Amino acid sequence: MTAAGSGNGFGTTAWWGFSPALDLQAMYMDTSVEHLHMSEDGTPELNILLVGSADGRHILKTMCQAHRRPRRKINFKERDLLEAIFRFWKNPDPQSFQIEHLWDLRLRQYLGARYDARRGVCDWDLTMKLHEHGAKAINSREFFRWRNTGLAFELREAPYDVPNKTLASGRLLRHKGEPMPARGYWGDIATGPFVTFGIETEETSLLKTVNGLPSKSAQDISLYNVTAMFYELSYRSCYNPPTASEEKDGSPRGNEEDPATLDAVSSSPATEDIRVHFLPLDCLPRLHLKSKYQRLFNLVFFSCSMVHLLKPDLRLVSAPKAILLVELTNYLPDLRKEQVSEFSSRVTNLGSEAGFVPVEVPGKEVFSFFRLGDPPEMAEPGL
Numbered sequence: 001m002t003a004a005g006s007g008n009g010f011g012t013t014a015w016w017g018f019s020p021a022l023d024l025q026a027m028y029m030d031t032s033v034e035h036l037h038m039s040e041d042g043t044p045e046l047n048i049l050l051v052g053s054a055d056g057r058h059i060l061k062t063m064c065q066a067h068r069r070p071r072r073k074i075n076f077k078e079r080d081l082l083e084a085i086f087r088f089w090k091n092p093d094p095q096s097f098q099i100e101h102l103w104d105l106r107l108r109q110y111l112g113a114r115y116d117a118r119r120g121v122c123d124w125d126l127t128m129k130l131h132e133h134g135a136k137a138i139n140s141r142e143f144f145r146w147r148n149t150g151l152a153f154e155l156r157e158a159p160y161d162v163p164n165k166t167l168a169s170g171r172l173l174r175h176k177g178e179p180m181p182a183r184g185y186w187g188d189i190a191t192g193p194f195v196t197f198g199i200e201t202e203e204t205s206l207l208k209t210v211n212g213l214p215s216k217s218a219q220d221i222s223l224y225n226v227t228a229m230f231y232e233l234s235y236r237s238c239y240n241p242p243t244a245s246e247e248k249d250g251s252p253r254g255n256e257e258d259p260a261t262l263d264a265v266s267s268s269p270a271t272e273d274i275r276v277h278f279l280p281l282d283c284l285p286r287l288h289l290k291s292k293y294q295r296l297f298n299l300v301f302f303s304c305s306m307v308h309l310l311k312p313d314l315r316l317v318s319a320p321k322a323i324l325l326v327e328l329t330n331y332l333p334d335l336r337k338e339q340v341s342e343f344s345s346r347v348t349n350l351g352s353e354a355g356f357v358p359v360e361v362p363g364k365e366v367f368s369f370f371r372l373g374d375p376p377e378m379a380e381p382g383l
Contacts, residue, residue: 008109008110008334009110009188009189009190009191009332009333009334010188010190010191010305010332010334011186011187011188011189012171012186013185013186013187014052014054014055014187014188014303014305015054015055015167015187015188015193016055016057016193016196017053017054017055017057017058017195017196017303018188018191018195018303018304018327018329018331019195019196019304019327019330019331019366019367020195020196020197020199021057021058021060021061021196021197021225022057022061022301022367023061023062023065023068024048024058024061024062024299024301025046025062025065025066025068025069026065026068026069027299027325027369028046028298028299028323043273046298046299047296047297047298047299048062048076048297048298048299048300049076049297049299049300049301049317050076051284051300051302051303051309052302052303052304052305052327053301054303055196057196057197058301060229061229062274063233063274064229064230064232064233065229065232066273066274067232067237068238076275076276076277076278076279088168089166091165096165097163097165097168097183098163099150099163099164099167099185100149102184102185103149103150103185103189106185106186106189107147107148107189110189110190118147118148119144122140122143122144122147122148123140123144125190125333126138126140126143129331130143130191130331130333133330133331133365133366134199134330134365134366135194135199135218135331136199136214137194137198137199137207137214137217137218137221138192138194138195138198138199138218139214139217139218142194142217142219143192143194146192146194147189147190147192150189152192152193152194153193153219153222153223155223167185167187168183168184168185169183169184169185169186169187170182170183171184171186190332190333190334191331191332191333194218194219194222195331197221197222197225197226198217198218198219198221198225199221200221200225201221201225202228203224203228203241206220206224207221224241227239284309285309285313287313287317288313288314288316288317293317294316294317295316295317295318295319295320296319297318297319297322298322298323299322299324299325300318300322300323300324300325301324301325301327302324302325302326302327303327304326304327304328304329304343307326307343307346307347307350310326310347310350310351311354312353312354312355313354314354315354315355315356315372318372319372321371321372322371322372323359323369323370323372324351324354324369324370324371324372325367325368325369325370326347326351326367326368326370327366327367328343328365328366328367328368329343329344330365330366331366344368347368351368351370355372355373355375356370356371356372356373357370357371357372357373358370359371
């Protein structure tokens with residue numbers, strides 16, 4: 001055991017992303033529909049490829065805010081295994097998933113000799129890593145609670161003593177030289193789920209500061225953002241938070257006041273134009289070999305853990321003027337400043353080698369943006 005610990009807080013199982021959720025239609029930068037495929041009914045189709053976006057946050061936000069954009073069609077287990085998972089979830093035995101013990105084991109391995117000073121390590125990572133990159137809404141109380149116990153959000157006054165078994169995953173571990181199946185928690189224990197919905201919001205009142213400190217926590221912002229997204233998904237209009245008097249008397253607001261609007265919304269589901277296709281995890285290196293994927297995708301997203309798959313072949317499945325978004329490592333506390341900078345430079349090089357040109361997008365420094373350049377001109381014979 002080293003003084004620094006293992007430095008594996010990222011984990012091997014991704015349960016959430018390390019950047020804020022995006023409305024992917026907005027990230028298409030209002031590019032002209034001339035580069036979009038047309039469906040049979042003449043509706044433009046925006047084809048998006050997500051590589052490593054395991055938690056679906058971008059899909060959710062894109063679906064919820066689809067009503068804000070011109071109409072487009074947005075396109076992308078074994079039974080015995082699923083039954084075994086469901087049986088495990090239903091098992092009432094508290095010993096079946098001892099998350100307190102598993103969490104502590106991960107924490108001790110991660111921190112090493114720093115375990116007894118974990119409060120100081122937590123404060124350092126929060127203020128010198130996450131806050132420095134703009135995640136100032138995450139406060140020390142909620143961040144240390146997460147780091148120490150695995151409990152990120154407390155939305156009600158009640159004991160949180162039931163383990164979340166949906167966060168359990170299986171691995172083969174070696175015991176006395178033999179592979180043994182084991183179930184545990186091998187996700188992130190360093191950053192936490194606050195970044196996804198808890199550091200950015202359209203409701204600017206939640207971002208106000210008092211004496212230089214945020215007035216609202218990442219939990220408050222997350223709750224508002226998720227509520228607003230599901231409101232938009234249901235009513236196809238932007239969410240307006242209730243005033244104090246409306247909360248008191250239960251007065252309706254927004255589309256809830258108009259039964260005709262409600263009828264129109266219910267007869268036209270917000271998800272009718274969106275399809276999600278799940279592709280095999282190892283399909284990307286061979287995707288360009290299938291004709292149906294060639295020059296198809298208008299927008300491609302890579303998580304920071306999957307950039308090793310960003311190869312020149314990506315150009316072959318990208319539509320003209322396609323947008324490439326790559327998640328950076330700003331919110332990974334394990335990395336030093338120079339490592340974060342080196343990763344950003346590596347992403348720029350990989351994007352350029354694949355034929356994409358960097359694009360500046362103010363306010364989105366946690367991502368690298370690119371647009372597919374024009375294909376290289378062929379030299380004339382004899383030159």
